[in-house]
Amino acid sequence: MEVRVDANVTLHPLNQGFANDLFTLTNSNRNFLREWLPWLDQVLTVDDTRHFIETAEKMAATGDAHSFAIVHLGTVCGVTGFNNINQPHHTGSIGYWLAQTHTGQGIATSAVRQLLNIGFTEYTLNRIEIRCALNNRRSRALPERLGFVYEGTLRQAEWLYDRFVDQALYALLKSDYRP
Numbered sequence: 001m002e003v004r005v006d007a008n009v010t011l012h013p014l015n016q017g018f019a020n021d022l023f024t025l026t027n028s029n030r031n032f033l034r035e036w037l038p039w040l041d042q043v044l045t046v047d048d049t050r051h052f053i054e055t056a057e058k059m060a061a062t063g064d065a066h067s068f069a070i071v072h073l074g075t076v077c078g079v080t081g082f083n084n085i086n087q088p089h090h091t092g093s094i095g096y097w098l099a100q101t102h103t104g105q106g107i108a109t110s111a112v113r114q115l116l117n118i119g120f121t122e123y124t125l126n127r128i129e130i131r132c133a134l135n136n137r138r139s140r141a142l143p144e145r146l147g148f149v150y151e152g153t154l155r156q157a158e159w160l161y162d163r164f165v166d167q168a169l170y171a172l173l174k175s176d177y178r179p
C-alpha cells in the first residue's frame, strides 16, 4: 500500500514493477551515488536490481525490513526505508538515496519523517537509527533536522570501495518522538 508523504511525494513498497525505473535511475546517478553508497558495483544490470527487489520483498514479508520507492509527481526519484528491523528488540535502521536532480527540495527529509511515523506506530519500533558516513554532510543533516540524537562515531564501520570510513550514529527513541 502506498503511503502519502505530501501533495507531491508518495512511498511505494518495492515490487518488481519498479525494476526498470529503479535500474535506470541508479545507472544515471552512478557517479553521484558512488561517493557514499557501497553497492554500486553490485548493480550493473537490471537483473541486479530485480534481485535486490526480490530480497526486499522477502524481508518485507517477514517484517525484517521495509523498502520503498520514493515517487515525486509520478516519477521514481529514490529509495528509502528500514534497511533492517530487529523485531525482538524493536529497533530499526533507516537508509535513503535520491537522484541528484531531486536533491535540495526536502524530499528525503519529508520521506524519512513519514517513515518515523510508520516505524513507531505500524512497526511498533522503540528505537530508530540512522548511520551516515562521518563526512557525508548532506546525509547527516537529515537526522539532525528530524531531532535525532548523535550518539557517537563508529570507527571504520563501513568499507567504501577502497577505504574504511567512520560512521556517525544517530538515534531517535519513541519516548522522544514528537509527530
Ligand SMILES: CC(C)(COP(=O)(O)OP(=O)(O)OC[C@H]1O[C@@H](n2cnc3c(N)ncnc32)[C@H](O)[C@@H]1OP(=O)(O)O)[C@@H](O)C(=O)NCCC(=O)NCCS
Pocket: 032, 033, 036, 037, 095, 096, 097, 098, 099, 102, 103, 104, 105, 106, 107, 108, 109, 110, 131, 132, 133, 136, 138, 139, 141, 142
Ligand atoms: C543524502 C541525500 C538523500 C540528501 O539529499 P538532500 O536533497 O540534501 O535531502 P532532502 O531531500 O531532505 O533536502 C534537503 C535540502 O533541501 C532544502 N529544502 C528545501 N525545502 C525543504 C523542506 N521543506 N524541508 C527540508 N529541506 C528543504 C534544504 O535546505 C536542503 O538543502 P541544503 O543542503 O542546500 O540546505 C542525497 O544527498 C543523496 O542521495 N546522497 C547520496 C546517497 C547518500 O549519501 N545516502 C545516504 C547514505 S547514509
